[in-house]
Amino acid sequence: MTKQISLDTFISNLASKAPVPGGGGASALGGAIGSALGSMVGNLTLGKKKYAEFEPDIRQILEKLDRNQQELLELIDKDAAAFEPLSRAYSLPKNTEEELAQKESILEEALLSASLVPMEIMHKAMDALELLEELSYKGTRIAISDIAVGVQFLRSALLGASMNIFINTKSMKNREQADKLNQEADTLIQSGSSLADSIYQRIFDTLR
Numbered sequence: 001m002t003k004q005i006s007l008d009t010f011i012s013n014l015a016s017k018a019p020v021p022g023g024g025g026a027s028a029l030g031g032a033i034g035s036a037l038g039s040m041v042g043n044l045t046l047g048k049k050k051y052a053e054f055e056p057d058i059r060q061i062l063e064k065l066d067r068n069q070q071e072l073l074e075l076i077d078k079d080a081a082a083f084e085p086l087s088r089a090y091s092l093p094k095n096t097e098e099e100l101a102q103k104e105s106i107l108e109e110a111l112l113s114a115s116l117v118p119m120e121i122m123h124k125a126m127d128a129l130e131l132l133e134e135l136s137y138k139g140t141r142i143a144i145s146d147i148a149v150g151v152q153f154l155r156s157a158l159l160g161a162s163m164n165i166f167i168n169t170k171s172m173k174n175r176e177q178a179d180k181l182n183q184e185a186d187t188l189i190q191s192g193s194s195l196a197d198s199i200y201q202r203i204f205d206t207l208r
Helices: 007-015 023-045 048-092 097-138 141-169 175-207
Strands: none
Touching: 007 023, 007 097, 007 141, 023 048, 023 097, 023 141, 097 141, 097 175, 141 175
């Protein structure tokens, strides 16, 4: 989350009618939480004799998860920054053919920019899911349930961010660009959801 405001303020802003933060920022925050839960499990695993053989792997996972968390928090601000020019573009005048052409050009560029940030959120969520999968085998069993919780946050982040892509690509005039973004998002949805579901179900089965 943005370092300038507290979680309480972020939630209050999210609940208000302010244009940002919105679904993209919320998705990024959820992804950071999911990633942080993985870090918690990794930190609980370090120093335990039972998992000594995995310690080098765990340390590497923790480094990657820490970077992932920070990048997702930064994406909250990036998502808000990308939405502002899009919001302004929708308000541009279109009284003449020249104004209309200019508006469509600016809007197209803004739609693309506003789609790239949630796409990045999706990729970061996917990266973290792969790290949590490894942790689900190598991390301490006493916190295995937290891996399952983290996986669900990351799954929501991935699916939530995709909605911000689809709502923008739907308005794009450049259908080739829109289709390319949609296909990339669809692939991430399929692979990410499948991975998240398999991790969650495997953990669920060990606890029931």
